[in-house]
Amino acid sequence: MPLIDLDAIRPLLVCPRCRSTLLAAPHSFHCAAPDCPYHPAGSFPMVGRWPVLVDFERSVLRREQVGLAAGAALPRSAVDRLPPALRGLWKPVNRAAVRNVDRLLRSLPGSAPTLLVVGGATVGNGTAAVYRDPRVQVIGFDIVTGPSTQFLADAHQIPLADRSADAIVVQAVLEHVLDPELVVAEIHRVLKDDGLVYAETPFLQQVHAGAYDFVRYTASGHRFLFRRFAEIDAGTVAGPGTQLVWSIDHLVRGLTRSATAGRLIRALLFWLRRLDAAVPAAYAADSASAQYFLGRKRDREMSPEEIIAYYRGAQRSR
Template identity: 70%
Template sequence: MALVDPERVRRLLVCPRCRSTLVDGANGLRCDAPGCPCRTAFPEAGRWPVLVDFEGSILDRENMSTRVGADAVGPAQRLPAPLRRIWKPANRVAARNIELLVRSLPGPAPTLLVVGGATVGNGVAAVYRDPSLQVIAFDIVPSPVTQFIADAHHIPLPTASVDAVLVQAVLEHVLDPGAVVAEIHRVLRDGGLVYAETPFLQQVHAGAHDFTRFTASGHRYLFRRFEELAAGPVAGPGTQLLWSVDHLIRGLTRSALAGRATRGLLCWLRALDQAVPATYAQDDASALYFLGRRREQEMTAQEIIAYYRGAQTSP
C-alpha cells in the first residue's frame, strides 16, 4: 500500500487546538505551546495517536474506542463475488474521478490525505496501490489503513501540507461540514485538489452519527473556495428508489435483514439511473460528487444561483 510510514506521519502531526509542533514525551505526544489547554499528553489507542481537541468534539476522551475498526476491504467485500456485485456494485464514477485526480497531481510523490479513511472506499482503491502517491489517512476509530485518530473539524496537520484530499461518504457524518471543508482548504497546498462524495437523497445510516444532506447546488456551495473540475451524481433516482424500498420494508417488518433482502431482489432498479437525463438526475440523485482545485476566490450568492443545472424552472 502507498500509506506513509506511521512514524513519519507522527513527526508531521500538530496540535489540533493551536497547531503548534508536538513533542514526543514518555506518555505520548503533547503540545508544548504556552497557554494551550492541550499541554497534557494526548491519549493513544494502541499504536494510533489520538489527536482530538475533546472540548469541542463529539468524541469523549474517557470513552475513546481502542477496538480496531473494519479492515481495508470492508464487510461487503467478504461476500461471494456475485452477491458483492449485487449488494455493492463497483463505484465507476469514483474510479474515473480518482484517475483524473491522480493524473492532475504534481510530482514527484504527491501527498494525498484521506479524511474518514477507516476503510478503503468503493472505487478509490487505486490511490492505495499507486506507488507514486504518499497516502495519509485518519478516522475517529483505529483501523489498519489509518495512521492516527482525529476529528475532521480540527485536522492535526500543518497548513499547506498536502497536495490532495479524499473525503468520501464523510461530510454527512460531521456536525459542521463547512468547518471540515475549511480545514481541507487549509491543509491543501495552493492549487491542491479535493474529491468528495456526499449523499443527497439517502435514508439515515450510522444512526446518531448522521446529520446532513446536500443538493447539487448546496454541495457546490460547500466547496465555494474551490474551482470545479467535475461534479455530478454518483448514483441517480433508480438507486435512490432502491434505498427507499429497502427502508420501507425495514419499517414495515421491523427487520433490517428483510430490507437488505428486498434490496438484493430489486437490484435492477439501479439500471434505471442510466435512463434518466442528467438534468433530472441532478435533482434526484442518491449521492453527489465534487472534484475541485483549491483557490482563494469564493463563489458569490449570485454565482451559486446561476450554477443550478437541474430540470426545474425558476419560480
C-alpha cells in the same frame, strides 16, 4: 499500500487546539506551546499504534469512546463476507469514484505527492487506486482505527499543518459531521495552493449511521459547500434508480420492523440501479442518491449570484 510511516508524518502533525508543533514522548504526544491546555506530557496518548489527536473539549467524541474504538478491530459486515458476485448486487462498484480518483491521481504534481484521506478507516468504494499508486504518499485518519489509518482525529480540527497535502479525498464523510462547513474550511487550510479535493456526499439517502448522521446536500448545496474551490467536475454518484432502491429497502424495514428484510429486498431489486444510466443528467441532479465534487483550491469564494446561476437541474426556467 503506500501509507506514510508515522515517523515521516510527525513533522506535519500539529495540535488540534492551537496548531502548534507536537512533541513526541514514549507512547504519547503533547503540544509544544506552554500556554496550551494540551501542553502537559501525555495529553495525546497512543492507543495501540494509533496516536489519539483529538481536542475532546470541542468534539462530540469522548475519551472513553476513542479508547474502545482503538482497542478493537473493525468488524466485517455481513455484506463484506459475501462472495464477490453476490456482494456486487448489494454494493456495486462506485464507477464515479473510480473515474474521478483516476483523474485526481493523474493531476497530482511531481513525485511523491501527499494525499490525505479523511475518514480512511476503510478503503472507500472505488478509491482503491489511491492505495495502489506507488508514487502517492497516503495519510489516513478517522475516529476509529483501521489498516489504512495512521492516527485518530476529529475532522473539525485536522491535526496537520497548513498547506501540507497535495490532495484530499473525503468520501461519504460530510453527512456524519456536525459542521460540514468547518470541515471543508479545514480541508482548504490543509491543502497546498492549487491542491485538489474529491468529495462524495449523499443527497436523497435514508439515515444510515444512527445518531451520527446529520446532513444531506442538493447539487447546488454541495457546490456552495465547496465555494472556495474551482470546479473541475461535479455530478451524480448514483441516480434516481439507486435512490428508489434505498427507499424501498427502508419502506420494507419499516413495514416489517426488520433490517434483514429490507436488505433482502434491496438485493432482489439490484436491477433498478441500472435505470440510473437512462435518466438525463439534469433530471438525475434533482433526484440523485449522492453527489460528487472534484475541485482545486482557490482563495475567491462563489457569490450568491453565482450559486443561483450554477443550478443544472431539470427545473430551470425556459
